[in-house]
Amino acid sequence: MNLRPYQQQLITDIRLQYQLGNRSVLAVLPTGGGKTYIFSHIAQAAARKGNRVCILVHRAELLDQASRSLAGMDVQHGIIAAKRGMDLSHAVQVASVGTLSRRLHLLPRDFFQLLVVDEAHHTTAKSWDACIQHFQAVKLLGVTATPIRGDGRGLGEHYQSMVQGPSAAWLTDNGFLAPARVLAPPGFSSAGLRKRMGDFDMGQAGELLQQGQAMGDCLTHYRQHLAGQTAIAFCCSVAHAEAVARLFQDAGIAAASIDGNTDSARRRQLLIDLGTGSLKVLTSCALIGEGVDVPSVGGCILLRPTASVGLHLQMIGRCLRPQPGKRAVVLDHVGNSLRLGHHLEEREWSLDGATKRDREASPSVKVCPVCFSTCATLAAVCGECGHQFAAERRELQVVEGELKELAVTRKREQGSAQSLEQLVALGQQRGYKNPVAWAKHLLAARQTKAQWSKIK
Numbered sequence: 217m218n219l220r221p222y223q224q225q226l227i228t229d230i231r232l233q234y235q236l237g238n239r240s241v242l243a244v245l246p247t248g249g250g251k252t253y254i255f256s257h258i259a260q261a262a263a264r265k266g267n268r269v270c271i272l273v274h275r276a277e278l279l280d281q282a283s284r285s286l287a288g289m290d291v292q293h294g295i296i297a298a299k300r301g302m303d304l305s306h307a308v309q310v311a312s313v314g315t316l317s318r319r320l321h322l323l324p325r326d327f328f329q330l331l332v333v334d335e336a337h338h339t340t341a342k343s344w345d346a347c348i349q350h351f352q353a354v355k356l357l358g359v360t361a362t363p364i365r366g367d368g369r370g371l372g373e374h375y376q377s378m379v380q381g382p383s384a385a386w387l388t389d390n391g392f393l394a395p396a397r398v399l400a401p402p403g404f405s406s407a408g409l410r411k412r413m414g415d416f417d418m419g420q421a422g423e424l425l426q427q428g429q430a431m432g433d434c435l436t437h438y439r440q441h442l443a444g445q446t447a448i449a450f451c452c453s454v455a456h457a458e459a460v461a462r463l464f465q466d467a468g469i470a471a472a473s474i475d476g477n478t479d480s481a482r483r484r485q486l487l488i489d490l491g492t493g494s495l496k497v498l499t500s501c502a503l504i505g506e507g508v509d510v511p512s513v514g515g516c517i518l519l520r521p522t523a524s525v526g527l528h529l530q531m532i533g534r535c536l537r538p539q540p541g542k543r544a545v546v547l548d549h550v551g552n553s554l555r556l557g558h559h560l561e562e563r564e565w566s567l568d569g570a571t572k573r574d575r576e577a578s579p580s581v582k583v584c585p586v587c588f589s590t591c592a593t594l595a596a597v598c599g600e601c602g603h604q605f606a607a608e609r610r611e612l613q614v615v616e617g618e619l620k621e622l623a624v625t626r627k628r629e630q631g632s633a634q635s636l637e638q639l640v641a642l643g644q645q646r647g648y649k650n651p652v653a654w655a656k657h658l659l660a661a662r663q664t665k666a667q668w669s670k671i672k
Contacts, residue, residue, distance in 0.1 A: 220392070222382050223254050229379040230258070230357065238376040240356035242336060244565055245381035247361040247533025248393050255332045255359050256285040263291065263307035267329035270296075271310045272347060276480055278334055281509060282310045317343040320350045328354050336360040337526050339374045348374060361533065362526030363565045372567035384529075384536075385560040393536045396544035397600065398558060398590045400583045401437060404550050406521050416521050418501070422452030425519055425550070426459050434517060434549060435463055438497070441545050445514030446490055449499040450531045452520050457499040460519065464497045471497040511537035514544055521550035525563075528556045553581060553590050 219227070226243060233241045245251050259269040273279045279297060286293045286308060294303040296311035296319070309328075331351050336358025338344055348356065356374070363371055363378065387393040404425070410417040425431070438447065451457035457473040464471035472495055474483055489495035491510045501520065516535040522528055531552075535544040536559075546553075553559075558581050581590045582605075584598040597604050633639045636655050643651025 219253070219257060220250065222392075223250050223257075226379065226381045227254060227258060233377045233379060234355060236377075240358070240375045240377075242358040242360070242363055242371055242375035242378040242567065243381070244360060244363050244378060246384040246387055246393070247530060248536045248538075249361070249381055249387055251359045251361070252281055252285045252334070255334070255357065256282070256289055256291065258357065259286065259308050259330070259332060260289055260291050262330050267307065268327060269308045269330045269332065270316070270328045270351070271308070271332045271334060272313050272316065272344070273310065273334045274313045274338060274344075276312075276483075279310055279312055280484075282334065286310070313343050313347060317346045320346065323350075325350055326353060327351075330355045330357065333358040336371065336375075337362050337365055339371055340365060340369060345374075362529050363567070364526055365524075370566060370568045375567060378565065378567050380565065383560075383562055385562065388536075388560060391538060394538045394542045394544045396532070396536060396546055396559070397441075398532075398546040398548060398553055399437070399441060399588045400548040400551060400553050400590055401433060401588045402583070404521070406551060406555070409521065411523065415523050415527075418452040418520070421521050421550075422456035425452060426456055431460070431463055434460065434519060434547075435467055437547050437549070438464070438469075438515075438517065441547060442515045444496075445545075446493055446495070446510075446512060447497050447515040447517050447547075448490075448513055448534050449497055449517040450520040451499055451501045453501050456519070457501050460499045461497070469497060470495050471499065473499040475500060476502070509537060510534075511539050511542075513537070514542065516544070516546045518546065518548045518550055518552055522552055523555070525556050528552045529559055532559045548590075554583065557581060558590055 226245065230241055230243055243251070243254070245254070255271065259271060262269050271282050273282060276297075279295065283293065283295060291308055292306050293308040293310055294306040296302055296309055296316050298312065298315050300315075302319070302322070304327075328351055331348065331354050333339055333344065333348070333356065337360045339348065339358060358371065358375055365371075382390075384393060388395055406416060406421075409424075410420055412418075434449075449457070449460050451460055451473075454473075454475045457475065461471045461473040472486055472489075474486055478486075486495060486498055487510060490498050491512050493512065497517075513535045516532055518531060520531070522531075532546055535546065546559075548554075557563075561581075582595070583590055584601060584603050584605075586603040587598065587601040589598055589600040591598055591605075595605065633642045636659060639655035639659065640651050643655055
């Protein structure tokens, strides 16, 4: 398969950053845009020039995915993983981060000339950092759909520059991602949930969501909006995932759950069954996120509340692989889209990460009370069912003698700042750690967006 024009352009942009003297580059492309295929091409080209390349992954599914991509391009490669010996005769290696971090003492620091980090938003984790520090003199390429950690930390401590491909909205409009209807039925509130390590307490959330109403709504809305289609359900815990699978099984719908104790052969078979449609619903709390590529999956059932934009987009991305005539359905039973925004919302990423204020800013979406579809906050009519929203009166707050509109969106404020100086001032006002770098990244992102409008 040949590279798509936007994929080739992204590779060109990556190479330009190295030519400009940057040792470490972060490439951003939405889930389903072809990140694996892009870094496989880069690895192939580097190997042809006599360089050694290591592709670093953290899950068996991602390791298999990278290996299949390289094999499809006739790239001979070794695999560094648990219970395997190392065959370092091949120029390209696909390595499990856990295994490689334990074997670093066996490899010289200059053994590789290029280190590729898949799902690079994990870069700041301990095992990843150990590998990157060991090979700190080599070129570093990180690839991710969501260049931010759940705690809001940016990736600037590891990457000197960032290049961005087209947005999810552009990829959808041009047929590279499946269009999706996002439904957010009411009934769950995160107001009383505790937070642990920057995200909601999954134990507490799982207990709440296993109660009768939440479970019943899950089944009812699947039957109503996804009947007969395959779906992935994201749950809070192993017990929660098993309970959801039993719910569907008792209703005569083929379902199964997977977790960390499910052996790899079983996991592969379940994904195959999901792809063929013999399995309708697959549930898990973690193992069916990053690295799972099943284009036939018609929907995602969100039963895991999260405060992480990255996790939110990764979950929805599992059902966005395109197929002829496909229109995916996202059943958001936990209000993630209301807290974190629609997956097609334009996001301006930064290596500096996000402040607490950024993470808690209200997204510009609302829910239709008739069909539960998510719509832009300012929409007058629901695009799905035609419901006309009542005109909303904006609240005013008295602040030191001035009237302040509570509903003013941050995007409007950001959009009005056009020059570098104006953006720097805005970044300073928002309390960003490095407002100059943020302003430069934002201007670059806007230029990139304009560029993608000319490329298909």
